[in-house]
Amino acid sequence: MLPVPSSTLLRHPRWWALLAIGLCLGYAVVTVSRLPVWALPTVAGAWLVAGWLLRWGAPRHPRPGARVWPWSLLPIALLGIYVYLNDSFGIVDLGAIFFHLQAGMSDHGGGERLVAAVLYTLSMLALLAAFTWLVRVDHRWRQGERLLALILLASNPLLYGMTQRGAAIVTDDGAWLDRRYIEPAIFEAPASPPNLLVLYLESMERTYADRERFGDAYADLEALGERGHVFEGVRQLDNTGWTMAGKIASQCGTPLMPAGLLHDRQFEPLGRVVPGVDCLGDLLAEQGYRLSYLGGASTAFAGKGLFYEGHGFTEVIGRAELEPRLEDPDYINDWGLFDDSLYALTLEEIRRLDAEGNGPWGVVNLTIAGHAPNGYPARACRERQGEFDGVDILYSVACSAWLARYLVERLEDEGLLENTLVMIASDHLTMRVSVWDQLTAGERDNTFILLGPGIEGGTRIRREASMIDLFPTLLEAMGFTIDKHRAGLGVSLLAGPYEQTLVERHGLEPLNARMREENALQQRLWEGLVPNRPEEPEGEETPPADEQVVESPYDATGEVPASVQ
Numbered sequence: 165m166l167p168v169p170s171s172t173l174l175r176h177p178r179w180w181a182l183l184a185i186g187l188c189l190g191y192a193v194v195t196v197s198r199l200p201v202w203a204l205p206t207v208a209g210a211w212l213v214a215g216w217l218l219r220w221g222a223p224r225h226p227r228p229g230a231r232v233w234p235w236s237l238l239p240i241a242l243l244g245i246y247v248y249l250n251d252s253f254g255i256v257d258l259g260a261i262f263f264h265l266q267a268g269m270s271d272h273g274g275g276e277r278l279v280a281a282v283l284y285t286l287s288m289l290a291l292l293a294a295f296t297w298l299v300r301v302d303h304r305w306r307q308g309e310r311l312l313a314l315i316l317l318a319s320n321p322l323l324y325g326m327t328q329r330g331a332a333i334v335t336d337d338g339a340w341l342d343r344r345y346i347e348p349a350i351f352e353a354p355a356s357p358p359n360l361l362v363l364y365l366e367s368m369e370r371t372y373a374d375r376e377r378f379g380d381a382y383a384d385l386e387a388l389g390e391r392g393h394v395f396e397g398v399r400q401l402d403n404t405g406w407t408m409a410g411k412i413a414s415q416c417g418t419p420l421m422p423a424g425l426l427h428d429r430q431f432e433p434l435g436r437v438v439p440g441v442d443c444l445g446d447l448l449a450e451q452g453y454r455l456s457y458l459g460g461a462s463t464a465f466a467g468k469g470l471f472y473e474g475h476g477f478t479e480v481i482g483r484a485e486l487e488p489r490l491e492d493p494d495y496i497n498d499w500g501l502f503d504d505s506l507y508a509l510t511l512e513e514i515r516r517l518d519a520e521g522n523g524p525w526g527v528v529n530l531t532i533a534g535h536a537p538n539g540y541p542a543r544a545c546r547e548r549q550g551e552f553d554g555v556d557i558l559y560s561v562a563c564s565a566w567l568a569r570y571l572v573e574r575l576e577d578e579g580l581l582e583n584t585l586v587m588i589a590s591d592h593l594t595m596r597v598s599v600w601d602q603l604t605a606g607e608r609d610n611t612f613i614l615l616g617p618g619i620e621g622g623t624r625i626r627r628e629a630s631m632i633d634l635f636p637t638l639l640e641a642m643g644f645t646i647d648k649h650r651a652g653l654g655v656s657l658l659a660g661p662y663e664q665t666l667v668e669r670h671g672l673e674p675l676n677a678r679m680r681e682e683n684a685l686q687q688r689l690w691e692g693l694v695p696n697r698p699e700e701p702e703g704e705e706t707p708p709a710d711e712q713v714v715e716s717p718y719d720a721t722g723e724v725p726a727s728v729q
Contacts, residue, residue: 178221178301179212181294186211188291192243195251220302227303234299234309237292239316244288246320248281251596339684341653341675344666348417348442348635348651353451354643358617359584360448360526361514363571364411365564367534367594370396371608372561378599381558384565385611388572388588389624392615395637395657396626399609399667400593402676404631407530408437408466410591410610413631414638415475416443417652419679421686437471440691441652444635445476445526447644452523454478458510459530460486460501472528479513497540503531503564504542507571514580533564536595542567557597572615585616585642589634614641627657628668630675 190207193199215221299305365385372382403419404410412420416438445455455472456479463469463482472480483500486509487493495502501509510529517525532540539560541552545567552559568588575581590611594603612634619641627633636651640658649659653666661668666675679685 177297178215181221181297182212182215183208184290184294185298186215188244188287191287192247195247220305221298223302223304226301229301230303230306232300232306234296235313236295236299236309236316239313239320240292240295241288243316243320244284244291248284251280338682340678341682342684342688345418345653345685345688346647346650348447348639349647350447350451350639350644351647352645356583357451357453357524357644358642359517359524359581360453360587360638360642361575361581361584362526362528362587362589363568364407364528364530364589364591365534365568365611366407366531366591367536367597368561368564368590368611369593369603369608370398370590370611371593371603371606372558377602377605378558378561381561382565384562384569385588385613388569388615389613391621392586392613392619393623393625393641395612395614395629396624397609397628398612398633399628399630399672401630401632401667401672402679405592406466407591408468408471410631411468411530412438412443412471414589414634415445416441417632417635417654418685418689419632419653421679421683421689423686423690435470436474437467438689439474440688443475444638445472447476447639448526449476453526454517454520454523455526455528456513456517457481457528457530458486458506458513459483460503460506460532461499461530468530477528481513495543497532499532499535499540501532502540502542503533503567504544506531507567511571511574514575515578518580530591531564531567533560533567534594535560536597538598539563555598557594557599581616583617585614585619585638587634587638587641588613588615592631612637614638616641618643625657627661627665629655629657629665630667630672633657633665 186208187204189211190204193207194201194204299309368382368385370382372378373386401413401419403421404413409420412418418438418441420438448455453476455477457463457468457472457477458479458481459468461468461483463472463480463484469480469482483496486501486506487496489509490496490501490505495505506529510527514525514527517527533542533545534557536557538555539557541549541560541563545559545563546552548566549559549562572581572586572588575584588611593608593610597603610631614637632652632654633656634654636646636649636654636656637658639646639651640649640656646656649656649663655663655665657665
């Protein structure tokens with residue numbers, strides 16, 4: 165028998181179907197694992213060899229085909245969504261998905277992902293068509309395909325997380341975290357409260373300070389840190405890993421547990437953001453502070469405007485307000501203003517507040533240069549650093565660090581930072597970028613630097629902490645007396661090691677497990693938008709407010725969350 169020419173093989177739909185499935189399988193394996201890109205053709209090739217040996221799509225004893233729709237189509241599509249999210253962000257955060265769906269995603273700057281989304285959609289259609297063809301022509305796949313559907317559903321991390329959050333709604337005792345919540349309050353203020361400047365540097369985690377892995381990309385922030393307090397070991401809890409979550413954690417002392425299924429108007433956008441708790445803006449407004457927020461992106465995206473307007477800020481300024489003030493109206497990116505433009509306008513705002521002189525001021529600022537996947541380096545950086553290749557995130561990291569240092573030094577030169585505390589922090593750890601493998605090779609932590617009066621230079625404080633601890637630390641650094649060095653779930657990192665943070669006492673994973681299993685803290689955050697929290701059972705005493713870490717009969721047993729047992 166003469167061999168079948170390869171051209172005939174390529175014309176056979178069997179090989180096209182197997183090739184489509186193999187390539188998609190290889191891409192999924194490479195994306196969700198730490199395997200290098202060259203593993204993709206290896207996985208696809210192994211799939212094709214298996215298909216040839218087992219004669220998938222061409223059984224030796226074929227049975228009549230059947231025009232059926234595979235049960236696995238939906239599980240495959242859901243797994244494809246997970247792979248897309250993993251490829252886009254590195255970590256799939258269900259909390260972020262729930263929050264953005266309800267808080268709003270208008271005016272986002274993710275235009276560069278639209279092409280990727282189209283390619284993913286076309287690839288998924290090809291995969292589903294190929295798999296349907298295989299099931300219809302090969303009876304062996306029809307027989308085992310329902311089991312495959314169950315396996316795909318059970319192994320999808322996206323669905324696993326959803327079921328855990330759903331289970332939290334019916335948890336008998338879902339208040340372990342809520343019992344540790346301390347109502348933020350200022351008991352005593354200094355005679356001359358300092359002004360406050362908060363610079364959130366998008367995705368600028370302190371991990372970049374490792375010169376062996378990342379060179380001098382972080383050098384300008386290191387230089388600033390030598391003049392103040394540098395905090396090391398600020399980890400990332402669940403529900404603090406995206407911009408609004410990081411801001412709320414560091415300004416409210418609590419993870420952002422989205423309203424999710426508890427929101428009482430599921431098909432309407434949120435009207436308020438975490439209305440049930442007091443945050444930095446609420447406390448400072450009561451002390452007579454004039455508060456402004458400036459960001460280059462739209463304040464409509466992810467509820468930023470709602471958050472600041474609902475928590476004490478009188479000026480909430482974003483892309484819509486700042487873009488008309490640009491000298492060059494075409495000098496914008498997908499999200500909005502570049503950071504050099506934003507900082508110039510921030511300087512103008514601080515000059516205005518300082519000139520008014522009606523009590524202390526506070527300015528919160530959010531940059532964009534370090535935004536994954538490639539960053540948005542400003543024109544000033546390109547003139548200083550040379551050409552940007554469009555991919556290297558370290559170029560953008562160096563840009564963000566230099567611009568922050570330049571702003572601080574310019575404010576100092578103009579005398580605008582007298583009696584002013586400066587906080588420089590990343591909003592969260594970065595998502596998937598060009599140096600992702602190096603970043604995820606070891607422990608990671610967030611940037612947290614304090615500069616200003618009473619802050620001794622060259623001080624490094626290493627504590628196992630999280631973004632929720634920034635809130636009470638900032639209040640104490642400003643000279644305010646707070647309740648037992650605590651606010652929300654956070655503990656001041658200036659209080660010394662005898663006041664343990666939740667991470668120091670319990671560890672990251674047990675705390676994350678609690679968040680997946682509980683809903684009382686979630687109800688506290690969204691009080692007024694969700695059904696009332698259940699009352700304490702009659703006869704059960706609530707622990708005093710200062711008992712943050714010794715606790716209830718549930719804790720006395722040493723019981724750990726079910727998901728980590």
